[in-house]
Amino acid sequence: xxxxxxxxxxxxxxxxxxxxxxxxxxxxxxxxxxxxxxxxxxxxxxxxxxxxxxxxxxxxxxxxxxxxxxxxxxxxxxxxxxxxxxxxxxxxxxxxxxxxxxxxxxxxxxxxxxxxxxxxxxxxxxxxxxxxxxxxxxxxxxxxxxxxxxxxxxxxxxxxxxxxxxxxxxxxxxxxxxxxxxxxxxxxxxxxxxxxxxxxxxxxxxxxxxxxxxxxxxxxxxxxxxxxxxxxxxxxxxxxxxxxxxxxxxxxxxxxxxxxxxxxxxxxxxxxxxxxxxxxxxxxxxxxxxxxxxxxxxxxxxxxxxxxxxxxxxxxxxxxxxxxxxxxxxxxxxxx
Amino acid sequence: xxxxxxxxxxxxxxxxxxxxxxxxxxxxxxxxxxxxxxxxxxxxxxxxxxxxxxxxxxxxxxxxxxxxxxxxxxxxxxxxxxxxxxxxxxxxxxxxxxxxxxxxxxxxxxxxxxxxxxxxxxxxxxxxxxxxxxxxxxxxxxxxxxxxxxxxxxxxxxxxxxxxxxxxxxxxxxxxxxxxxxxxxxxxxxxxxxxxxxxxxxxxxxxxxxxxxxxxxxxxxxxxxxxxxxxxxxxxxxxxxxxxxxxxxxxxxxxxxxxxxxxxxxxxxxxxxxxxxxxxxxxxxxxxxxxxxxxxxxxxxxxxx
Numbered sequence: 001x002x003x004x005x006x007x008x009x010x011x012x013x014x015x016x017x018x019x020x021x022x023x024x025x026x027x028x029x030x031x032x033x034x035x036x037x038x039x040x041x042x043x044x045x046x047x048x049x050x051x052x053x054x055x056x057x058x059x060x061x062x063x064x065x066x067x068x069x070x071x072x073x074x075x076x077x078x079x080x081x082x083x084x085x086x087x088x089x090x091x092x093x094x095x096x097x098x099x100x101x102x103x104x105x106x107x108x109x110x111x112x113x114x115x116x117x118x119x120x121x122x123x124x125x126x127x128x129x130x131x132x133x134x135x136x137x138x139x140x141x142x143x144x145x146x147x148x149x150x151x152x153x154x155x156x157x158x159x160x161x162x163x164x165x166x167x168x169x170x171x172x173x174x175x176x177x178x179x180x181x182x183x184x185x186x187x188x189x190x191x192x193x194x195x196x197x198x199x200x201x202x203x204x205x206x207x208x209x210x211x212x213x214x215x216x217x218x219x220x221x222x223x224x225x226x227x228x229x230x231x232x233x234x235x236x237x238x239x240x241x242x243x244x245x246x247x248x249x250x251x252x253x254x255x256x257x258x259x260x261x262x263x264x265x266x267x268x269x270x271x272x273x274x275x276x277x278x279x280x281x282x283x284x285x286x287x288x289x290x291x292x293x294x295x296x297x298x299x300x301x302x303x304x305x306x307x308x309x310x311x312x313x314x315x316x317x318x319x320x321x322x323x324x325x326x327x328x329x330x331x332x333x334x335x336x
Numbered sequence: 337x338x339x340x341x342x343x344x345x346x347x348x349x350x351x352x353x354x355x356x357x358x359x360x361x362x363x364x365x366x367x368x369x370x371x372x373x374x375x376x377x378x379x380x381x382x383x384x385x386x387x388x389x390x391x392x393x394x395x396x397x398x399x400x401x402x403x404x405x406x407x408x409x410x411x412x413x414x415x416x417x418x419x420x421x422x423x424x425x426x427x428x429x430x431x432x433x434x435x436x437x438x439x440x441x442x443x444x445x446x447x448x449x450x451x452x453x454x455x456x457x458x459x460x461x462x463x464x465x466x467x468x469x470x471x472x473x474x475x476x477x478x479x480x481x482x483x484x485x486x487x488x489x490x491x492x493x494x495x496x497x498x499x500x501x502x503x504x505x506x507x508x509x510x511x512x513x514x515x516x517x518x519x520x521x522x523x524x525x526x527x528x529x530x531x532x533x534x535x536x537x538x539x540x541x542x543x544x545x546x547x548x549x550x551x552x553x554x555x556x557x558x559x560x561x562x563x564x565x566x567x568x569x570x571x572x573x574x575x576x577x578x579x580x581x582x583x584x585x586x587x588x589x590x591x592x593x594x595x596x597x598x599x600x601x602x603x604x605x606x607x608x609x610x611x612x613x614x615x616x617x618x619x620x621x622x623x624x625x626x627x628x629x630x631x632x633x634x635x636x637x638x639x640x641x
């Protein structure tokens with residue numbers, strides 16, 4: 001089956017004072033129609049930079065997209081003219097961002113912000129139709145009194161309501177791909193669930209394939225069909241969600257799973273991954289996770305040679321020299 | 337909105353009282369008008385008569401009380417030097433100041449705003465570098481020097497334009513450019529900063545992710561969000577140029593209120609100085625009020641009532 005969206009060897013670099021930083025390093029993944037693809041990783045692992053690069057939304061400069069292909073509907077998005085790409089953005093592929101306070105324009109009404117995405121992609125809409133469609137959209141994401149609230153500004157909306165409005169904007173043109181970048185991270189825990197169910201409802205009704213970026217593994221377990229794990233700008237593991245959770249093939253994933261609280265059994269201290277993510281400017285020749293990896297120990301292969309992403313089992317890729325040993329390592333560590 | 341305006345007007349009363357006291361006392365520190373206006377050989381009787389005529393023989397509180405009660409009835413006093421009402425002097429001079437202010441402000445907006453927007457949008461490009469260089473120059477070169485240089489080049493050497501005075505449009509060009517140079521520099525710096533700041537905000541990425549046209553993003557996302565600092569600086573500068581620009585007016589012999597005020601200070605023409613300071617204060621307050629109302633037009637978060 002041809003994927004709906006296929007990212008191939010995407011590479012993005014930032015030039016900073018101390019050197020060149022490769023924020024996205026040969027990232028490849030496919031998104032199939034109707035599925036939810038979870039992208040997990042620590043802050044700074046390149047999750048957002050990857051999707052922003054794929055749509056060429058990443059600010060250039062300072063970023064430079066060095067290479068790769070992003071195939072969508074038979075076209076490479078990285079080769080399209082800005083004009084052609086604008087027709088894809090907001091119509092075929094739309095985005096939801098993390099913080100609805102800063103990602104909505106404070107000086108435009110919610111109505112104006114919904115209307116502009118409708119008008120940008122359908123110039124034949126009358127003013128009346130735009131308003132009716134906007135009311136419908138806001139209503140569908142559960143904003144009460146939608147007609148009147150169109151006239152309000154973002155600061156007159158609560159955090160949860162703002163994120164619902166953001167979802168309405170993203171769904172306005174029934175996109176075939178929805179990219180949700182940490183959609184609930186900035187929200188109160190009490191309203192995260194509400195916003196998630198709104199997102200889930202919009203997604204199922206429209207059938208949009210979704211890339212869900214998060215560092216919340218619980219959210220991944222609940223929503224994602226497949227998972228891509230990123231570390232230091234690279235994909236280190238990818239596979240179906242249940243496989244990732246039940247038989248991880250990368251020590252970093254084991255670390256992430258170990259830091260999840262468990263419901264059954266005795267409550268133990270939560271495990272954290274020692275150390276911090278590597279400095280992307282000063283990456284050595286070996287595996288970027290090597291210094292924090294308990295499985296690597298003193299093995300010279302890990303410090304000298306960077307592992308490539310290889311098939312570990314069917315549908316399951318891992319960038320670990322010793323991916324065969326990971327599962328038993330996880331059991332020893334008490335993660336599985 | 338009406339309530340907001342009324343409240344602001346009431347709030348200006350203490351400000352105006354404070355300014356009137358400061359102006360009243362400070363101008364009296366410059367010295368004795370009688371010594372300046374009367375010949376050195378004037379008799380004590382003549383000096384006393386002069387002081388009595390202008391009420392300068394009374395105690396300071398009494399003088400202030402008389403000045404303020406006259407102001408409240410619309411009488412700004414009479415010039416000691418010209419012996420005509422200050423209001424008439426103001427009406428005579430103000431058109432020149434307004435003309436120069438309008439001309440220089442228009443040039444500044446027409447040049448400074450677009451240049452600042454381009455520099456902000458294309459920051460770190462060669463265009464940004466060129467614009468910033470000229471903005472730096474415009475702020476660094478003092479007005480009197482630029483004015484004199486323009487006179488030397490365009491009036492003396494090339495003989496294209498007159499050296500000064502007011503009446504024809506040719507006479508307006510050099511003083512307007514001199515004043516505008518500084519305003520442009522200031523406006524470029526603030527506009528560039530505001531646009532750069534807005535451009536980096538997350539909601540601009542949202543706007544781009546919606547597939548909006550570049551023009552729409554510039555107009556209704558970047559510019560609208562950049563307007564607060566820009567209109568702040570415009571407001572301050574409109575207030576400043578409307579209250580007279582002494583250096584430019586002196587260099588180009590432009591008969592505006594700035595020169596009138598400086599002359600009045602030199603000649604210890606107390607009523608003129610006092611009244612003009614009050615008028616300028618009112619101009620500043622009105623311009624600021626307009627700026628505050630404009631804020632709420634551009635930013636709904638500070639909209640009142």
